[in-house]
Amino acid sequence: MLEVNNINTFYGRIQALWDVCLKIEEGEIAALIGANGAGKSTLLNTISGVIHPTSGSITFLGQRIDGLPPHSIVELGISHIPEGRKLFTDMSVRENLEMGAYSSRVWKQKQETLEQVYQLFPVLKERAKQLARTLSGGEQQMVAMGRGLMSRPKLCIIDEPSNGLAPKLVTEVFEKIKSLREQGITILLIEQNVRHTLEIADHACVLENGRIALEGDCDELLKSDHIRKAYLGL
Amino acid sequence: MNITAFTFKKSLVPGLLLVILVALVTLPIYGSLYNVILVTSILMYANLTVSWVLFSGSTGYMSLATAAFFGIGIYASALFLPTTGAVFPVLVVVLIGGLASSLVALGVGALTLRLRGIYFAIFTFVLVVLIMELGIWWELSVSHLLGRYVILVDNNVIFYTMLGIFVLVMLTTFFIRRSKFGLAMRSIGENEEAASHIGINVTMVKVITFAISAFFMGATGAIWATKLTYVDPHVAFNVLFSFMPVLMAIFGGMGNIYGPVIGAALFAYLQETLQTEFPEIYMISFGFILVAVILYLPNGVLGLIQKLWKRISGGKRAHT
Structure with missing residues (x-):
């Protein structure tokens, strides 16, 4: 549904994303995880047109969207729920x-x-x-x-929904996200709450220092040593 | 009982507006020449203030470019209505003044409306100075004129033109506020980033509103020039006209479209009275009044009126 191919994004002269690729299938919850400053929000803002990549391409339902302004991207059916509400x-x-x-x-x-x-x-x-x-x-x-x-989005990008919420509310928010998938909305979820995210998502990418470090199905990722050590503290 | 009270309240505002409009339209019949001239200048300030609020009040972008657009309108008259012979009819020149201003606003807006907060305010202020300096240079080196004279126009014609612009700017503000476009403006004022995320073309909304507001400022300037009769760049691009609308809007309150009008009316009237009665202390007392309003009436005079009205009409209901 959404394909991000080798994008490089800069803030001025500083490169924030390096050859990032991402593929989201229709009807799934895709997750993007990573620490502060890993480039998660930059990637989202690049997808929703707030900033433009220097190279690479983004296609949504077969149509190139990199370079389009944010309002046109919303028209196409991508909704971005920003961090910090x-x-x-x-x-x-x-x-x-x-x-x-x-x-x-x-x-x-x-x-x-x-x-x-x-x-x-x-x-x-x-x-x-x-x-x-x-x-x-x-x-x-x-x-x-x-x-x-x-x-009425086809793809809903949700940036850090658990940010600043009490644990009980976090669970509630994640439940709501699951019910969105049941309604046929594809979701790209960005989170720091790795355990919760991997539990509800189908597929995940791990972003580290602006590069995709790891990707795979969530069941597998939960078993991966790197994830367990770096993100789950096990 | 309740229904009559309800319909009374509902028809109160439109009824009052109609009474005021009729009183204004018939003013030249019953009022003295002095009153017509005084109300003309009140309407001039009201036009500038309402147009200013139309853009800055809702989007939250503080523009100090009012004097620039007002001055462009004034110069439209200076160029097309010289004492040597009017090039176009007065109303056409008013239209030209408005269009010229909104064209400049479109250009300037597209370039600068990405600046936020204080930077935008400073830029718009510099714009006034820049255009004034350009005007001075032009008059000195190219046209070799110190100033220009504008034809005399009958006071009633000036008054009715000003009133016409006033009605138009009020209607425009009213309809924009209720439209989808107005909602977009408000959401930009509240949170521009979120506004762009929900699919609003924020740049376009800002630039168009800026141009609409500049149109009315320019039109007002064009007709005002016929009252000034003498125009030079210092007169036309007086920075006072950038600050007055802001002060008047704060004075009246920006909660709805009547606040700025009340502010402009009271302010202009006060200015006139203080200037004629106490010319030595008029600026000082002005300053004190403004400080008092900002400290004690955060929602302006309109806020005070609404508070009193609530106490009179709503107070009884609260006890039952």
Whole structure:
């Protein structure tokens, strides 16, 4: 579904990604793991068009998308749920969600999509009229995810959803991500919480110093010595 | 009982607006010449303030380029309505002033709207100075004119043109705020990164809004020039006109579209009265009033009115 081929991305003169390749199959949860500064968010921002790679190509459903601006990429069906939630804090929950359907392809169906999002996150319906900044961290993450779903994505990129959440809420968020897969949405999950991630994902890539260090099915990765030592502390 | 109270409240604002509009339209019939001129300058400030809020209030980009766009409009009149003979009718020149300003805004916006925060504010301020210096250079070395004279236009014509622009800028602001485009502007003001992630073409939204707001500033400048009658670069690109709209918007409150108008009206009226009654201390007292407003009325005069109104109308309900 998504193919990243040998991309190199720079911030000014500093190279952040080195020949990164990534392949995501339709209907799976693909995971990208790695430590702080490994280049995870850079890779995501490159996919969603916020920054452009210097070389290499990215194709989505057979179409080249590297070089397209972010809003065109959203139109094509890639939704990016950014790290740190980035809500419109002085808008209501409902307005936040509706803004998610901004791209013209889905604007007309926003009522219908809103009902589906409410079904997935019932708490958001209760909170619909509240300002987003008055919600708890976990609820804010739900708003961010709901907003990302409002564009009816085919591929949903979720950046660090467990960031800053209590362990109990982390489990809840991961449950929601699993239920997205059941609805046929392909997911690219970026996480530092390696154990949880490998448990729900189908396929994972490990990014180290801007390069893909390891990739494979999650069952295998969980058994790999490198993963166990470096990421699981076993 | 409840229903009547509800419909009363609902029709209060449109009713009030209609009364004000009728009072304004008929002003030249019952008002003195002095009043017509005073209201004209209030409307001038209101136009600049509302156009400023249209862009800066919602997107959060603090523009200090108002004087540049206003001045371009003024120069449109200086060029096309000279005392040696008007090139075009007044209304056409007003349109030219607006279009010229929005063209400049399109260019400048496309180049600079990637600057954020204080950098954007500084750049827009420098733009005013830059255009003024260019104007001075041009007049000195190319046209060899110190200043230009603009034809005299009947005070009522100036007044109605200003009022027409005012109605247009209010309607534009009103409809943009309720549109999908307005939502996009608001979300840029709240979190630009998130706005681009949800599929908003943020650069386009910003540049277009900047150009719309510049259009009204330019049109206002073009008609204002016929009241000034004498124009040179220092008069046209007076940086005071960059700061006044900001102060007036803060003074009135930016919560909705009436705040800036109230701010501009009170401010312009105060300025006029203080300047004529207490010319020595007018700037000082002005400063004090502004400090007091910022300290004690964070939502401006409009916020105060809303608070009082709530106390009168909502207070009773709270007890039942």
